[in-house]
Amino acid sequence: xxxxxRVDLELIELIYDIPLKACDWDTVIARxxxxxxxxxxxxxxxxxxxxxxxKICLSGHDDAIWRDYAAHFAAIDPFRDAMETGLIxxxxxxxxxxxxxxxxxxxxxxxxxxxxRNRLGYSAGGHALDAQRNWVQVGLPRPLGAPDYxxxxxxxxxxxxxxxxxxxxxxxxxxxxxxLPDLDAFAVRHRLTPSEVKVVEALxxxxxxxxxAVRLRRSHNTLRAHLRSILDKTATSNQVQLMTLVHxxxxxxxxxxx
Numbered sequence: 001x002x003x004x005x006r007v008d009l010e011l012i013e014l015i016y017d018i019p020l021k022a023c024d025w026d027t028v029i030a031r032x033x034x035x036x037x038x039x040x041x042x043x044x045x046x047x048x049x050x051x052x053x054x055k056i057c058l059s060g061h062d063d064a065i066w067r068d069y070a071a072h073f074a075a076i077d078p079f080r081d082a083m084e085t086g087l088i089x090x091x092x093x094x095x096x097x098x099x100x101x102x103x104x105x106x107x108x109x110x111x112x113x114x115x116x117r118n119r120l121g122y123s124a125g126g127h128a129l130d131a132q133r134n135w136v137q138v139g140l141p142r143p144l145g146a147p148d149y150x151x152x153x154x155x156x157x158x159x160x161x162x163x164x165x166x167x168x169x170x171x172x173x174x175x176x177x178x179x180l181p182d183l184d185a186f187a188v189r190h191r192l193t194p195s196e197v198k199v200v201e202a203l204x205x206x207x208x209x210x211x212x213a214v215r216l217r218r219s220h221n222t223l224r225a226h227l228r229s230i231l232d233k234t235a236t237s238n239q240v241q242l243m244t245l246v247h248x249x250x251x252x253x254x255x256x257x258x
Contacts, residue, residue: 053074077110088127095148186246202216
């Protein structure tokens with residue numbers, strides 16, 4: 001388990017601000033990069049066409065490096081190949097040295113023409129499939145000469161990555177809706193009071209309980225009490241699950257795995 005003293009709780013809050021439009025992935029990846037002492041941080045969505053990259057979010061290095069990656073090197077990235085062939089399990093977090101022998105990695109075109117040229121060293125990251133069956137990968141290469149990722153580093157990174165996966169799930173659930181949630185119907189379905197409905201509405205608009213308290217001009221403790229009641233009535237255990245339920249169509253019987 002990660003050491004609680006090392007966990008960046010503000011980073012986790014930023015991750016969950018993403019689907020609520022209160023933050024962007026560039027901010028999250030930049031903070032994660034600094035947290036893990038990486039030279040660069042990337043969030044890459046690979047397209048269905050082999051070698052294609054549909055989106056890149058990055059922190060560190062010049063943008064031209066990542067344009068080169070998208071144009072040519074994504075197609076020969078051995079770590080992408082390891083993902084697609086199942087050598088790295090979806091949802092897991094690992095380092096490059098635990099996937100590919102270093103000597104084998106250093107003999108390839110990818111290492112010599114891209115990795116070494118940009119003075120990148122040991123790397124770690126994780127990947128998952130999105131709703132469209134595209135690979136989403138978070139990568140955090142350290143500068144050349146920096147130490148490899150330790151088991152403790154990977155455990156901490158794994159915690160952040162699990163929350164990133166959940167935020168991606170929530171983001172997709174919200175994006176799928178063409179209209180705003182019907183809060184009147186939601187309130188009737190879950191027997192929410194008018195005050196509780198206002199809290200839910202403020203959470204949708206602001207993305208966090210402290211900002212909702214400012215919006216409603218109520219104390220944080222008062223809103224926290226309302227939120228506990230709302231979670232109990234909706235059979236959810238946290239704000240992320242609550243927002244997923246709010247944004248899910250009423251007739252839907254499918255459930256996100258959080």
